[in-house]
Amino acid sequence: MSIRLSFLTIGWLIANCCSCMSFKIVSSAPGEHILEKIEFCPNVEEDQDVLRPAEPRDEFDKDDSQICCLIKVRVVSKSLTLRWKWYSPEKKLWKDTGEVLVDSGNKSIDVVSAYDRINREMDELAQGVWTVAVFINGHLAGRRIFKVS
């Protein structure tokens, strides 16, 4: 009886699996220009042509003279445009970089890193939660908030 039941169980499992399993399915691939990361930092370092954040964090105070917003974009084979929009705690547009062209020269690049910054010495930044919206090729690709205290 137990052998019969074991065969029945295995057969039931195989039948269930085979009905949905397929080796013909082709995996779909994501598109280009994938925004991997948005990070805030007081300074940006350069390491082998890739920009890295120095002391990344989401909170800044009066001792930080500037706030950088560093982004990493993956899979780049065509030129792209980048744009940063900085919004104050009152949700008003504080800074707009406009479209910035990144020319890949028709070469395939694994990672593109770029940043924009706001200077605290020049600008009196309001305390509270700030928002940065990052646009790639004219559409929103990511958003992140940071706090100014």
Next chain:
Amino acid sequence: MKSADGVLLRLFFSLTLLSTAVFAEKPLLSLKGSYFAYSYDLNQLYGENVEFEFLGYRVSGRYMIINIVSKSFCVYGQVVLAGDMERTAGDEFWFFPEESTGVLLTYDASILAKSFGKAGETTPSALVRDIHDVSLPKIQKSMFYLTAKAIEITNSFEVYGYQVRLFVEGIESVGFRKINLTSGLSRRFAGITVDKIWFNRTQGLITSLSHSYDKENRFNTHSRVYYEEHTLLKNYAGLKRQLDIMTTLSTNFENNLNLAVNGNYNSSNLWNMNTILSKKWNERSSTRIDLTYNKPVQYKGEAWLGLQTSYAMKKMGEIAVGLRYGSGDQLLGSISYSNTFLKRVNVLMTSSYSKLSIVGSRESAKIWSSNISASFTSRIFNLSTDYFLNRDLLGHQKLSQPRLTLSFNQIDFYEGLMTFRLMNISIMNESLSSGSRQRSFSNNLTFNLGVKPVFIQKTMNLKFGFSLEQFLEMSKRNFTSGGVIVNAVKEFGKEVTLEGFYSVQSRRKTQGWFIEGTTSQDLSLVFRVSKTTGLSGWMSLSYDPKRNEWRTSFAELSLRFSQAWRFHTLACYDFLFKRINNVDVFLVREAGRFQLRFVWRSLSKQFVIELTPK
């Protein structure tokens, strides 16, 4: 036996049909897009060029992220909500299918928010969450991730994928036409579900079924049936079969009135049932009535009816009364009162009476006990006193225990360089039994003196600690314990430290003219490496200076050789027997909501593969 076969086969196919019926659950959300990636480890989904129906709108957007755990749904990048009469465009759309709400954000001269559905009841900012939590590169680093061309999410947050391809550690694997990608947030489906049909050599055929029903959070019920058939096993010594039924039901009426019923049944003649009716009158008072029946194996069942109520008076404290009456004329009663006076004095008074049947006897155990405690808290010291009285009305025994505790808060000297603590506990026990009275008294005084780390060099510091304790008993036994601890730490850069620890502990017992005692010493060294990335670990050596011998050595090493894989080992060496006591070796893969571990243990000589949920 043949009829048993037939019953089992019919049961088997009925369960299969039932499980198929469960998969036909109506989806909460149907998504179409050019690309979807789902991480099994993180329970997160990413999509591109997505389209779906929501609140009567055809929603489309460049990207989509879903975090199943936090129930966050967001479409962003050229978002369009197209209805029959209107078309609205924006940059970011957060929505909550369960609550039929959504908010569309547009990044223009200011951040504009437009609410959809019932979102007017909540502020738009409360609906918006962090977007960077989910990303495609993060999903692609998962141990198991799947790509799909269409997705369905059910009411119980099960995620089904169509035209699915599985990736294991980034390597493309088998494909599926349709598959359940996740185990969801909860296994509780509406209706009957088959949780398990399994056979193993120790338990036989195992079947588990459950039934759930939930109506707008006002009425819900969940039942589970668990069945084990042992007749299929050879030489099984226990019962032929076993059945467990568990059921819970809860109803929320209006005016804060709740009714809950719980029941359990086991085929070994064991069952219990509990009905609870609770009412919250206002913020300060509540009442609970419960009826319980419990039938243990081989004993007579017992029924209990209980009433509990509490009332918080503003400045007059809180009073709680409980009364339970059980079959066989059993009784349990309790009353308690608590209050805080002048912000620093806390008083708690409790009193309880119990009359319980004794198994195999006609008599009942009657016990009355009371406790009064009061405490005073100040910046310098805390003083508390309590009095406990226990009276066994059947055995005519009485136990009373007054206690007084005085503890001083930590006092700092020389701008915090030295710290001092003092505590004293006095306890008196008096027991009265069969006309004889016994009395004992004890006093325990503890004294601690600590020193903040003293820096000898920039990279080396020393720390001292001194403690003294005296325990005095009425029988003139006197225990005095004292100890000194010296701790030295030497840093070699930020990531490597060498730590030395030396302690001397002495304990003396004095009784009349007789003095006895022991002294122990311990010296140990710890070497630590704690790199933020890559290698970390420690090794310790223990030495007994009194006996002039090495004792044991422990070592732990952890090496992260990729972002997710980690090698870990633990070892212990015994100097006394000159042998390695044990070595444990782990190879660990951190994978979001679960951890995969390959373990080898020298002590049991076992190799184990463990898949543990977090």
